[in-house]
Every structure is written in structure tokens, then in C-alpha cells.
Amino acid sequence: MFKVLTRASVRLVERYLPDPFIFVLLLTVVAGxxxxxxxxxxxxxxxxMWGNGFWSLLTFAMQMLLVLLTGHMLANTPIVKRWLAALARLARSxxxxxxxxxxxxxxxxxxxxGFGLVVGALFAKQLASQVRVDYRLLVASAYxxxxxxxxxxxxxxxxxxATPGHFSANKIGVISTSETIFSVFNIAIVLALFVAVPLINRLMLPSEKESVYVNPAQLETEETEHDDTSNRPADRLENSKLISWLLGAAGLAYMFDYFVVRSGSLNLNVINFSFLFLALILHGTPRRILRSLDAAIKGGAGxxxxxxxxxxxxxxxxxxGLATSLSEWFVSFSTxxxxxxxxFLSAGLVNIFVPSGGGQWAVQSPVVISAAQALGADIPRVAMAVAWGDSWTNMLQPFWALPVLAIAGLxxxxxxxxxxxxxxVSGILISIGLTWL
Incomplete structure (x- = not known):
């Protein structure tokens, strides 16, 4: 029965889901x-409104493009390829x-x-080169x-x-991550998904007849090319290991200062920085990393x-005011x-149109905080409900899948x-955790 449902879902999406670019054009019309x-x-x-906001995500767009590019470049280094291959050998079926x-x-x-999107996609490609498995489900599992x-x-x-001085601090104060990320209900939801998501993916595995496989040779993103041995000064610079190692050492020094000395946390800029300078060191020469960049950038158009x-x-x-109205309508009949x-449901709906966790909280927080205070509800739980709603409908909204799809070539x-x-499935589990745990 489960495979029948999966087969129907796959056929429905293959038939009716347009290219993500058409999807965003349709969403624009619907929102307008x-x-x-x-x-x-x-x-x-x-x-x-539309025109004035059109270029407001340029910084974020560049960050996401660099997630794709730096992840590709790092994965194409010989040592990372060996590590991924060794880990992939654990899978025998x-x-x-x-x-x-x-x-x-x-x-x-x-x-x-950001780390999860890149690592999952790159590991899926490595597994596909070593194990005969439905490539569509493999990449979907990574996502x-x-x-x-x-x-x-x-x-x-x-x-x-949890940050002092945040924009809602005058209403709710500072809420520790012990009440949100490390709360009992949130940990229970995470653990439930760690069990259920791999199990559901395994149950969706198509039969041999219905599976779609990929030729491992097609997964190579970088053509084999020998370094130019010309004695031109320009060629010697492009093939210089000294330049790569000097700049790479500077990057490693910054990372040590950031993580060890200043106890910094992971964010998108730090991940991109780390991937870039590790790739620079592990590729060995500027020419090799540029060759890897040429192969990686082809998937960034979307x-x-x-x-x-x-x-x-x-x-x-x-x-x-549309996002606020949607949120107000959902909370109007709440207890x-x-x-x-x-x-959670309202956040899931808004996420289809506003696929940004921080931006979505800015839109919905005035509504849900006021409702929680009026009803005497648990504010940390309500905040995490918005967070989970933002994550949940990413399984429907292809926005965040773009880097994964670009890396995987699907x-x-x-x-x-x-x-x-x-x-x-995840909607049911998250709803139970938010409501009754």
C-alpha cells in the first residue's frame, strides 16, 4: 500500500509540477x-511592492550560489572524493x-x-557512483x-x-535555547524525525522495474585535464602551489581564530569561507580550483x-498585509x-510564499506573540511552531532544493x-509533538 501511494505521488508530481522557474512565476501571480x-x-x-523588493535578496542569492560552488569545489578535491567513497562503501545495498x-x-x-544541503547532495552523488539505487529517491532522501x-x-x-535586544524583546524578553532548541518537545520531534524520515525513505524504494538509475560516468563534474607545463610566467603562477598554500594558510588561521579563540558559531558565510579555503589548499594550485569552478558553475543558473x-x-x-492576514486567520480560532x-500550519502556508525563516518570523511574530499572550499559551512552543512550519513545507516548495538539484543534475x-x-508523515509527527508533548 505504501509503495502504491508513493507511486501515485511521484506520477502526480512528474505530471503536474512545473519547472521551479514556472513555479515561482505562478506564485508571483497568485500573491499579486x-x-x-x-x-x-x-x-x-x-x-x-514587487518591483521595489525584487533585488532585496541579492546578498542571500550570492551566498546560496557560493554554497553550491564552494561545495562542488571542495567535493572535487582528491582527498574529499576518497573520504566520501570510503563512507559510501558502508552501503552494500x-x-x-x-x-x-x-x-x-x-x-x-x-x-x-547550508552545510546539510551541500553535504547531502554530494554524498548522494558518491553513493550513486558505487551502489545501484534509484537516483531520484537517493537525491530526495538527501534533501x-x-x-x-x-x-x-x-x-x-x-x-x-535568544539574542539580547532582538526586535520582539520588549514583548517576550530573551528566551533561552533551553526552552526552544533543547526543550523536551523539540528534542522529541527531532528524534522522531531521525527515526521516521530514513524509514519512510526506505519504504519508498521502487522496485527494480520502476527504478531510475544513473550512469556513474555522468556524475563526473570535472573533466580530467593535465596541468600546463609551459614555462610562461603566467602559467607558472596558475600552477603555483605556493600561492594556494599561502592563501589557504591565511584562511585556516582565520577559521582557527573564529572557532577556537572567539567561539564563533556556524553560519552561511563561515561555511562558504571554510569550503573555499579548504578547497584552495586541497586542490593544490589556482588552475585546478578554477577548473573545478568551471565545472561547478553550470548548475547555478536556477x-x-x-x-x-x-x-x-x-x-x-x-x-x-497578506502574510499577517493569513496568520491572524489561523490564530483566530485557536486555544x-x-x-x-x-x-505551525499558518507558517507552513506562508513559507510557500516567503521561504525565509528570519523573514517569516518578522512577519508572523507580532500576530502569534499577541495571540499567545492573550490566550496564555507557551510562547517558546509557539515560536518553535512557526520555525517547524517554515521547515515543513520545504518538502513541497522547491526553493531550497535548488542547490541540491544543481549539484545532483536533476x-x-x-x-x-x-x-x-x-x-x-512529518506533518503528523511535528503536530503531535507541538500539541501534546
Whole structure:
């Protein structure tokens, strides 16, 4: 029965889910229409909101592009290839490969979402080169680990409200991560997903007849090329190990200062910095890392073109009042017990249009905080409900899958059918944890 449901979900998504670029264009139309009809904004007002916000995610778009590029470059170094290959050898069957890539992705995503996206995708490619397994499900399993990021160490909402002077501090004060990330209910949700997500992925494994395999030779992202032995000064510089090692040593010194001396935490900039300078050292020469960059950058087109459209949608949702209205409607019929559940659902819906944890909390926090205070509900639990809602519908919204898909060389329709099953199962588990634990 489970395989029948999976087969139906995969076929439904393959048939009806458009390319992520078409998806974001349709979301733009839906958000704009809703802002005019539901919030009584004039068409020109909505167009202005959209246009003014169109370029507001340029910094973030560059960060995400660098997640893809630096991850590719690091993975293409000889030593990392050997490490991934050694870890992949632990999987002796298709089922073991599915479980292993899911667990690795869950752990990495719990540590940091950017780290999880890159590691999961790269490990999936390595497994596919060594184990005969349905490549679509393998990559979907790598992406499914992303479910837990907002319940982990890099949870933007939990870290925001734990920071002195945050924008809601005058209403709720500073809430320690012991009440959010490390609370009993949140740890229980994370543990439940660590068990359920690999199990569900394993149960979705198609039969031999229905599986889609990939030729391991097609997974190579970098052509074999010998270094130029010309004696031109320019060629000697490009092949200089001294330059790579000097700059790499400077990068390692900064990382030591950041993590050890200053006790810094993981964030997207630090991950990109670490990946880049480790790749510079491990590739050995500037020419090799540039060759790796040429191979990696081919998959970044989707990120470059789609992020501005999502920035425009976010601007419409926030400035028109549409996101606030959606949140207010969900909490209007809540009780102290059910408020986390309805906040979770509302956050899941808003996340489809505003796929940004920090941005979503800025939109929804005034509504859910006021409701929690009026009802006497548990504010840390409600905050984590918004966080989990933001993570949850990433199994439906292909925005965050873009780096994974670019690394793996697949389309959204190839994996989202499997992710849809995870959406329903994880939604039940998270709802139980938020409401009754």
C-alpha cells in the first residue's frame, strides 16, 4: 500500500509540477492577485511592492550560489572524493544507501542548514557512483534531511529570540535555547524525525522495474585535464602551489581564530569561507580550483534567476498585509493548547510564499506573540511552531532544493513526489509533538 501511494505521488508530481522557474512565476501571480483582491491594494501598489523588493535578496542569492560552488569545489578535491567513497562503501545495498544518505543529511542539517544541503547532495552523488539505487529517491532522501534544520543548532527563529535586544524583546524578553532548541518537545520531534524520515525513505524504494538509475560516468563534474607545463610566467603562477598554500594558510588561521579563540558559531558565510579555503589548499594550485569552478558553475543558473522573483513575492506578502492576514486567520480560532498547531500550519502556508525563516518570523511574530499572550499559551512552543512550519513545507516548495538539484543534475519533478510523502508523515509527527508533548 505504501509503495502504491508513493507511486501515485511521484506520477502526480512528474505530471503536474512545473519547472521551479514556472513555479515561482505562478506564485508571483497568485500573491499579486491575492494582495489586490484580499487586501484591497491597487494593482499599481502591488506592482510597486514587487518591483521595489525584487533585488532585496541579492546578498542571500550570492551566498546560496557560493554554497553550491564552494561545495562542488571542495567535493572535487582528491582527498574529499576518497573520504566520501570510503563512507559510501558502508552501503552494500540500495536500501542501505537510502538510509545512510538520509542519516548523514539529517545530522548535517541539524548542525547547519547550508552545510546539510551541500553535504547531502554530494554524498548522494558518491553513493550513486558505487551502489545501484534509484537516483531520484537517493537525491530526495538527501534533501529530506533538510526537514530538521529549524529544530537544530542553526534555527534562525530560536537563535533570534535568544539574542539580547532582538526586535520582539520588549514583548517576550530573551528566551533561552533551553526552552526552544533543547526543550523536551523539540528534542522529541527531532528524534522522531531521525527515526521516521530514513524509514519512510526506505519504504519508498521502487522496485527494480520502476527504478531510475544513473550512469556513474555522468556524475563526473570535472573533466580530467593535465596541468600546463609551459614555462610562461603566467602559467607558472596558475600552477603555483605556493600561492594556494599561502592563501589557504591565511584562511585556516582565520577559521582557527573564529572557532577556537572567539567561539564563533556556524553560519552561511563561515561555511562558504571554510569550503573555499579548504578547497584552495586541497586542490593544490589556482588552475585546478578554477577548473573545478568551471565545472561547478553550470548548475547555478536556477539560483541566479529565481531568487529575485522570490524577493518580489516576499515584498508583496509582507507589505500588502497578506502574510499577517493569513496568520491572524489561523490564530483566530485557536486555544492555548491548539495555538502551536495552528501557528505551525499558518507558517507552513506562508513559507510557500516567503521561504525565509528570519523573514517569516518578522512577519508572523507580532500576530502569534499577541495571540499567545492573550490566550496564555507557551510562547517558546509557539515560536518553535512557526520555525517547524517554515521547515515543513520545504518538502513541497522547491526553493531550497535548488542547490541540491544543481549539484545532483536533476529537476524538481524528479524528487518532489517522494518529498510529498515526507510532507504528510512529518506533518503528523511535528503536530503531535507541538500539541501534546
Amino acid at each position: 492577485t491575492a494582495a489586490v483582491v484580499g487586501e484591497k491594494n491597487s494593482p499599481i501598489q502591488v506592482i510597486r 540500495a536500501g542501505a544507501a537510502i538510509v545512510l544518505v538520509t542519516v548523514v543529511s539529517l545530522v548535517a542539517s541539524w548542525i547547519n542548514w 529530506s534531511g533538510f526537514l530538521v534544520w529549524h529544530g537544530g543548532l542553526a534555527s534562525s527563529i530560536a537563535l533570534t529570540i 539560483i541566479v534567476i529565481q531568487f529575485p522573483f522570490y524577493a518580489g513575492i516576499m515584498a508583496i506578502m509582507i507589505e500588502s 492555548p493548547t491548539t495555538l502551536p498547531f495552528w501557528s 529537476k524538481a519533478k524528479d524528487i518532489m513526489g517522494f518529498c510529498l510523502i515526507q510532507l504528510f
